[in-house]
Amino acid sequence: MRSLRTTLTLWYTVALTAAVLAFGLTITVLQRRANVAAQEQRLGGLTDRLAAVLRVKSADGHGPLLDVTFAPREIKLRPDLLDQLAVTPGLVLVVNDSAVGVYGSPEVQRLRAEAQNRLRTRVRSLQQARERFTLSLDGADYQFVARSVAGTGTAIAAVAVGEPVLDPEVSLQRLATSILIVVPIILAFAVLVGRLLADRALQPVGRMIDELEAITDGRSLHRRLPAAPARDVDEVGRLANALNSLLARLETSFSAMRRFVADASHELKTPLTVMRAGVERALTDPKTSPEALEPLEDTLEGVRYMTELVDTLLTLARVDEGRMELHRESVDLAQLLGDVYETAQILGEEAGVEVTLDLPGAPVPVEADRGRLQQLVMNLITNAVKYTPAGGKVWIALTGTPTAGTISVRDTGIGIAPGDVGRVFDRFWRADPARSRTGERPGIGLGLAISKWIAEAHGGSIGVTSRPGRGSTFTVTLPRPAQAPAAVIES
Secondary structure, three states, X not given: OOOHHHHHHHHHHXXXXXXXXXXXXXXXXHHHHHHHHHHHHHHHHHHHHHHHHHHHHHOOOOOOOEEOOOOHHHOEEOXXXXXXXXXXXXXXXXXXXXXXXXXXXXXXXXXXXXXXXXXXXXHHOXXXXXXXXXXXXXXXXXXXXXXEOOOOOOOOOEEEEEEEOOOOHHHXXXXXXXXXXXXXXXXXXXXXXXXXXXXXXHHHHHHHHHHHHHOOOHHHOOOOOOOOOHHHOOHHHHHHHHHHHHHHHHHHHHHHHHHHHHHHHXXXXXXXXXXXXXXXXHHHOOOOOHHHHHHHHHHHHHHHHHHHHHXXXXXXXXXXXXXOOOOOXXXXXHHHHHHHHHHHHHHHHHHOOEEEEEOOOOOOEEEEOHHHHHHHHHHHXXXXXXXXXXXXXXXXEEEEOOOEEEEEEEEOOOOOOHHHHHHOOXXXXXXXXXXXXXXXXXXXXXXXXXXHHXXXXXXXXXXXXXXOOOEEEEEEEEEOOOOOOOOOOOO
């Protein structure tokens, strides 16, 4: 499962990379436009200078600009003009009204005849006084700036200066290469910085999670999350305040529920005791008719169930309020199981289940409340016998180590479905409708919840393993005092 830190780091990296690429693309486009504009400006300046030179030479009184020989194609500029045009870089072309090239720089002369004709025709066909255009000549693209030349009669019509189009792209290529080299470095930097920023941003959330995870039940709802001062409240602070308000409402609700359960259980004990005494007197009264005995026995059974339920609810209410105290003393688990075993045998005989006990050869002392431990073990044995069909077996075993004593109760009963194993210690939980007070295996669904509290109140733990149709094994581990003897015999 991907964590929020990883998600934030990923998004930060993607955002930074996209920003860098967008920045690089923008710079590339702007640089290209700047290069094209600079080239156009440079070519335009050269063209304007050449046009000005030709106009000046036309009016200097030294004769015509052209040196006419035998054929129109061999018309050339005066020699003094050739020297000035020769120093102009790039492709330089001067044409007359007949589109005859009266001057071509060495770069123009190296072009094939067809390319030269196309260039002369394009320069002569100007629609404006000054134009910028691109021509493909001999497989290469060239950028030209051409302008018409006025004031020279028909001798000179236009002049053009050009350069290869690739020239302004050189810096563009360098920039793109630089971006490709820098992007991996930026990615690594983004991942590192993004992770650090995510960790720093989520530290308050992590502390809130730790604090909330420490609130495991209704007894720890008094805890609150650390909140920032009102002037410094941000989104995390608002979340903390909202959760604190929620915890306060939950604490109030749990407190009211616990008070109600405790008060109701306490108030019900007296009338139930009176009812039970009255029913028992009626059952033992010789004057009671035989027809009334069966309803009275059912009533007594119901009163006993209600009394057990009320006592259990009162116990849990006191546990939730932290008012249930343990009377600790040195208790030998081997002796305790021996005492409980007698009752377990009686339960097993009534249900047709064989109950066996396996004890180590040495005492296993613990510091515990004897009465509560007996209640825990009896809950486990009662459940084992209740859910084991007639003819089955229940094993009670005790093992020990220098640091802990372990009680296990194993049966060959109906077992627990894998999806229900984690819920068997929940209050009032029933695996199926048959496991109810009116079913074949009556119960109130609180015995294992109380057993779990007893084990944890002694600093121990309780767990269960089960296979449907194969039975279940409940294991209780209790810590032993440091001065306890290390003599332990594994059963």
